[in-house]
Amino acid sequence: MKSPVFKAAAALLVGAALLAPAAEAQQPKHGGTLRFVMKYEPPTLSALNNTSTPTTSAKVWDGLVTYDADLKPLPMLATSWSLSPDGLQYTFSLREGVTFHDGKPFTSADVAFSILRLKAGHPRGRGTFANVTEVKTPDAKTAVIVLSKPSPYLMVALGPSESPIVPKHVFESFDVATPPGPPQHIGTGPFVLKEWVRGSHAVLDRNPNYWDKPKPYLDRVIVRFMPDAAARAAAFEAGDLDLGGLAPVPLSDMERYKNHPRLAVDTRSFAYTGAQNQIFFNLDTPILKEKKVREAIAHALDLQAIVDTVFYGYAKVSPSPISVALSTWYDPAVQPRKFDVNIANKLLDEAGHPRAANGMRFPLRLLFNPFIDARLAEFVRQSLRRVGIDATTQNLEFGAYVKGVYTDRAFDLTIESLTNVFDPTVGVQRGYWSKNFRVGLPFSNSAHYENPEVDRLLEAAAVEVDPAKRKELFSQFQRIVHADVPSVDLVSPLEVIIANKKIRNYARGAEGLGDNFSDVHFVD
Amino acid sequence: MTTATERVPEAMPESDGAWRSLRAFLRNPSAVIASLFLVFVTLVAIAAPLIYPEDPLSMVTRPFLWPGQNPQFPLGSDTLGRDVAAGLVWGSRISLIIGIAAMALGVTIGIVVGAAAGYFGGRIDDALVRLVEIFQTTPSFLMLIVLVAIAEPRVESITVGIALVTWPTIARLVRAEFRSLREKDFVTAARGLGYGHLRIIFIEILPNALPPIIVTSSVIVASAILMESALAFMGLGDPNRISWGSMIGAGRETLRTAWYLTAVPGVAIVLTVLALNMIGDALNDALNPRLSSER
Numbered sequence: 054m055k056s057p058v059f060k061a062a063a064a065l066l067v068g069a070a071l072l073a074p075a076a077e078a079q080q081p082k083h084g085g086t087l088r089f090v091m092k093y094e095p096p097t098l099s100a101l102n103n104t105s106t107p108t109t110s111a112k113v114w115d116g117l118v119t120y121d122a123d124l125k126p127l128p129m130l131a132t133s134w135s136l137s138p139d140g141l142q143y144t145f146s147l148r149e150g151v152t153f154h155d156g157k158p159f160t161s162a163d164v165a166f167s168i169l170r171l172k173a174g175h176p177r178g179r180g181t182f183a184n185v186t187e188v189k190t191p192d193a194k195t196a197v198i199v200l201s202k203p204s205p206y207l208m209v210a211l212g213p214s215e216s217p218i219v220p221k222h223v224f225e226s227f228d229v230a231t232p233p234g235p236p237q238h239i240g241t242g243p244f245v246l247k248e249w250v251r252g253s254h255a256v257l258d259r260n261p262n263y264w265d266k267p268k269p270y271l272d273r274v275i276v277r278f279m280p281d282a283a284a285r286a287a288a289f290e291a292g293d294l295d296l297g298g299l300a301p302v303p304l305s306d307m308e309r310y311k312n313h314p315r316l317a318v319d320t321r322s323f324a325y326t327g328a329q330n331q332i333f334f335n336l337d338t339p340i341l342k343e344k345k346v347r348e349a350i351a352h353a354l355d356l357q358a359i360v361d362t363v364f365y366g367y368a369k370v371s372p373s374p375i376s377v378a379l380s381t382w383y384d385p386a387v388q389p390r391k392f393d394v395n396i397a398n399k400l401l402d403e404a405g406h407p408r409a410a411n412g413m414r415f416p417l418r419l420l421f422n423p424f425i426d427a428r429l430a431e432f433v434r435q436s437l438r439r440v441g442i443d444a445t446t447q448n449l450e451f452g453a454y455v456k457g458v459y460t461d462r463a464f465d466l467t468i469e470s471l472t473n474v475f476d477p478t479v480g481v482q483r484g485y486w487s488k489n490f491r492v493g494l495p496f497s498n499s500a501h502y503e504n505p506e507v508d509r510l511l512e513a514a515a516v517e518v519d520p521a522k523r524k525e526l527f528s529q530f531q532r533i534v535h536a537d538v539p540s541v542d543l544v545s546p547l548e549v550i551i552a553n554k555k556i557r558n559y560a561r562g563a564e565g566l567g568d569n570f571s572d573v574h575f576v577d
Numbered sequence: 578m579t580t581a582t583e584r585v586p587e588a589m590p591e592s593d594g595a596w597r598s599l600r601a602f603l604r605n606p607s608a609v610i611a612s613l614f615l616v617f618v619t620l621v622a623i624a625a626p627l628i629y630p631e632d633p634l635s636m637v638t639r640p641f642l643w644p645g646q647n648p649q650f651p652l653g654s655d656t657l658g659r660d661v662a663a664g665l666v667w668g669s670r671i672s673l674i675i676g677i678a679a680m681a682l683g684v685t686i687g688i689v690v691g692a693a694a695g696y697f698g699g700r701i702d703d704a705l706v707r708l709v710e711i712f713q714t715t716p717s718f719l720m721l722i723v724l725v726a727i728a729e730p731r732v733e734s735i736t737v738g739i740a741l742v743t744w745p746t747i748a749r750l751v752r753a754e755f756r757s758l759r760e761k762d763f764v765t766a767a768r769g770l771g772y773g774h775l776r777i778i779f780i781e782i783l784p785n786a787l788p789p790i791i792v793t794s795s796v797i798v799a800s801a802i803l804m805e806s807a808l809a810f811m812g813l814g815d816p817n818r819i820s821w822g823s824m825i826g827a828g829r830e831t832l833r834t835a836w837y838l839t840a841v842p843g844v845a846i847v848l849t850v851l852a853l854n855m856i857g858d859a860l861n862d863a864l865n866p867r868l869s870s871e872r
Contacts, residue, residue: 282830303830305656362640362657427812428657428827434817435635435657446816448730 081574086273087556090285090297094278097232098246098255100217101167101224102174107214107325108298109276111569112257113154114217114240117145117164120563124209124324124381124475127562130159130218130241131196140203140518147194151264153220154239161190166221168198174229181210181479203516205523206476212325213242214567215475243269243571254278263571270574289316295553298566302551304365310551319550320367322378323565327473327480328548329376330368330425332433332541333500338465340406340415347538348390349400350466353440354433355392359544363429371545373531375481376473378545384528387535397440406441413443420458421468423451429543430468460493468543471496475563477527478515485534486511502539601863608859611852618849622669633667633819634659644837655824655838656831664819665845671820672802672849675736679801680794682740687747688790692778694748695755702752709745717742721804722813730813739801750793754786788864792857799853806846821846 089108097103100110111119118126118134126134131145151159165188171178172185184204189197198207210216223239238246241264244257257274277294279285286302288294292315294301302310310318322328332350334341341347356370371377373387406414417437421430430446437444444466449457458467474480483489483496487503507530514526534540550566552559558572602608621628631637638647642654644661652661694705712720721738728734758764759782767781806822808814814823821842828838 283832305831305834309833362636427816431634431816432636432657435632438632438635448812448816450726 081270081557081572082576083267083270083574084272085270085575086275087271087570087573088275088277088293088295090277090279090288090294090301092278092285092299092301093280094252095232097234098238098249098276099219099233100175100214101170101219101233102176102230103232104176107564107567109255110217111213111242111564111567112244112274113238113242113246114213114219115242115569116213116216116218117211118208119212119569120209120325122324122562124563126208126211129213130164134208136208140205140516141200143198143200143207145196145198147196148264149194151241152262153223153241154245154260155220155223157220157222159218159220159241160193161196162193163218163221164188164196165190166224167216167218168196170219170224170229171216175216177210177474177479178216180483181207181216203518205516205518205520206478209475210479212475212564212567213569214325214564243569244271244274252278265571268571269569270572271570274570289551294551295556296550296559296566298548298550300367300546300549304367304549307365307367307549315554317552317554319552319560320547321550321560321565322369322545322547323560324379324381324563325475325565325567326548327376327378327475328470328546329371329378329473330429330468330470330543330546331374331484332543333467333469333484334539334541335462335465335467335499336501336539337462338417340417341465343404344538345400345404346406347541349397349404349440350437350442351390351538351541352393352400353397353436353442354541354543355436356389356543357392359429359432363426363432364544364546367549368544368546370543372535372542374485374534374540374542375477375527375531376542376545379473379475379477382477382524382527384531386528387531394440401440401442408441412441413438414441416443416445417465418463419444419446419466419468420449420454420464421446422470423449423454425468425470433466433468455495458499459495459497462492462499467499469496469499470546477530478511482511482515485530485539500539502534502537504533504537507533507537598863602859605859605862607855608863611855611859614848614852615856618669618852619673621666622673625666625670628666629660629663631663633663634817637663641831641835643835644841652841653837655827656835661824661838661841664824665821665841668819668821668824668842669845669849671732671815671818672805672822672846675732675739675805675820676798676802678736679739679743679805680797682736683743683797683801684747684790684794686740686744688751688783690744691748691751692755692783695752696759696774696778696782698756698759705748706752709748712742712745713749718804718807721808722811725808725813730808730815732815732818735805735808735813735815739804742804743797743801746797747790747793750789751786754789755782758782758785788860792861792864795853795857795860799850799857802846802850802853 095106098106098109098113100106115130117129117131119129121127130148132148133146135144147161153159168182168185168188172182184200184202185198186201187199189199220239223237227237235246235249243260243263245260247256247258249255254275254277259269259272263269282303286306289302307318310316334347336342360366360368360370369377370389372389373383375382377383401414408414419434434444434446457463471484472480484498485502485507486498487508490498490501510526510530514523517523517526548565555575557574557576560566560568561572636658637660638650638654638658640654640656640658642650644653650660655661690705694702721742724738725735764781767777805820809820809822810826812826814820824842825839832839
């Protein structure tokens with residue numbers, strides 16, 4: 054290690070390492086076609102009234118702002134912004150010289166229209182923008198969002214993957230709830246929809262008039278829709294795909310991609326999604342009204358084993374109602390209940406449920422969101438059977454599942470993937486707020502959990518402008534919910550990305566693959 | 578068939594014919610091997626709770642043990658650490674139960690419909706033939722998927738679903754047999770003696786129509802096992818019971834890294850279905866004297 058030759062070599066290496074990114078930053082290569090894969094074909098590429106398309110929307114529509122990896126807002130269509138001291142008015146200065154794909158100029162009227170349209174038609178926008186009373190447009194380049202109550206989460210809800218800014222002149226006459234079709238795919242974004250072949254792919258071409266010159270670097274993005282995991286894996290191996298998210302190949306196969314000469318595995322987690330899998334108890338089931346039974350179930354589950362076997366390591370233990378992926382708000386004091394079959398058995402015995410002759414104590418119906426790997430349900434079922442709970446699973450397709458849990462309430466336990474998105478008020482409150490126990494409303498308070506103190510904390514946090522005070526409110530919330538056990542929080546799955554090693558900057562900020570791809574380029 | 582059926586039934590030398598058929602069957606070595614294999618599978622299925630008393634779905638060891646790696650788990654373990662050998666043994670139960678029960682139900686429906694259509698003819702025949710055609714013109718596996726998806730996948734619903742898509746084959750076969758048999762002398766004789774329709778159908782004609790039904794039944798058991806496997810492979814099996822198809826479906830994701838998870842239950846299905854088809858062929862030879870004498 055101490056030979057002068059070695060030192061020289063080391064110095065040279067360090068130098069090369071310093072030079073290389075600098076050279077790259079100077080001259081990103083123009084051109085190339087990016088082939089991006091989605092698992093399911095969405096009804097529209099737009100996130101205007103649809104939550105299944107966060108990865109395509111930003112390519113066509115910009116947001117007011119975008120975010121760095123720590124959720125710090127960065128300018129996009131808004132160049133600067135300010136909040137009034139009472140927390141009730143956000144003023145945005147808008148970018149000059151921006152035009153839509155059809156050549157019409159972008160103005161504050163489009164911002165006002167889009168925010169109100171998101172409030173009316175976006176599944177989460179109804180909550181996020183619930184306090185918006187009006188959007189003032191004092192001039193063409195200024196928009197003021199006026200609120201009835203402070204909404205501290207608003208500033209993180211304005212990314213292009215969540216709140217796209219659409220042209221008023223196109224959408225004014227367009228139905229609020231209908232998914233926008235190709236004629237409505239007109240935005241200010243870096244790519245223009247050229248064609249959409251249903252059941253196969255969509256072609257997005259470079260927007261030559263994009264405001265952020267010289268971006269975008271790519272000539273074209275092809276979005277392919279491939280529902281079969283094996284087909285996606287084969288296409289990646291054949292070199293037909295460059296990029297895909299949400300674990301596009303089976304996790305069991307991931308090990309092979311780690312050493313792939315052409316492909317890379319990216320396991321960063323992104324603050325905008327807040328992935329979380331949890332079990333909700335139906336507290337209307339008499340046997341589950343007993344806290345000892347719910348605690349016993351929590352003790353019967355080995356969360357680390359779930360990460361290791363079901364997710365092959367591609368998840369993190371996430372024991373609190375606020376996902377560990379939301380590092381700003383997750384309270385590390387909340388830790389999983391100890392995995393111990395003896396404790397679980399003891400609690401169930403104490404609760405007055407002895408084992409019958411066949412070794413079982415009582416039956417429970419276990420449902421699971423079909424977007425979750427069925428192996429997680431099998432793992433939970435077998436863990437419960439081990440402590441004498443005769444759990445049976447049902448394979449339901451998505452519609453039947455939503456109806457079974459949220460309308461018919463024909464379940465005792467359900468494994469949900471209630472993602473926390475970018476803020477607990479938007480993503481977590483819906484599952485625990487007693488006023489959100491609404492039969493028939495998907496992804497609401499399925500447990501029928503009612504705790505006045507939790508309601509108070511959630512409602513206070515929703516309007517608390519001071520981040521430190523807000524964090525304390527959410528910490529108290531997490532501790533109470535963890536003690537009450539209306540749910541057992543399990544894991545936060547990693548949103549594994551497979552990417553061609555030659556592409557750069559496909560997920561710059563908190564939005565992950567919801568990035569607008571304007572900075573994506575190939576290197577040699 | 579010709580010699581037996583042209584007599585008045587009371588005079589039928591049934592035992593003679595049965596013995597001859599059995600002898601013919603036993604002279605066919607592949608039939609004997611196939612039968613022995615099926616007997617073995619059946620015994621294993623019956624003895625499953627004795628061989629592996631524990632729930633075959635329970636996670637008993639570390640995941641991805643290869644066959645032979647640990648003598649305690651001779652066929653290895655799957656992605657969640659479940660014993661593949663236990664799954665194979667318990668899976669034979671579901672496969673055989675569904676195969677045999679679906680066949681029995683389908684054959685019963687088929688015989689009732691086919692016999693009524695063939696025996697009575699006329700409008701009843703027209704109506705029942707239309708019904709059979711409705712079922713036969715719908716792709717049977719698609720219909721099965723729809724039926725099971727609506728009824729929620731459980732062993733009972735899968736069995737009924739398979740029976741509902743297989744009965745038309747039997748119905749057409751039975752109808753054809755009845756149409757040719759109803760004009761025979763022994764049937765005319767039975768009518769002349771004043772027997773009722775039910776007695777003529779079930780006591781006089783049906784026994785004479787049985788040989789082709791028996792042959793087809795063995796093939797139907799095989800195809801029912803395949804259909805259940807295909808359903809389970811697609812995730813439409815009973816999630817709380819292990820079957821060979823569900824083992825293949827679960828192992829499919831790891832086909833490249835742990836091929837034994839699909840190969841082991843796959844071989845079990847292939848051998849069982851092959852055995853049933855060989856028995857079907859042998860039965861066909863044995864029960865059809867004309868064919869066997871031609872050889």
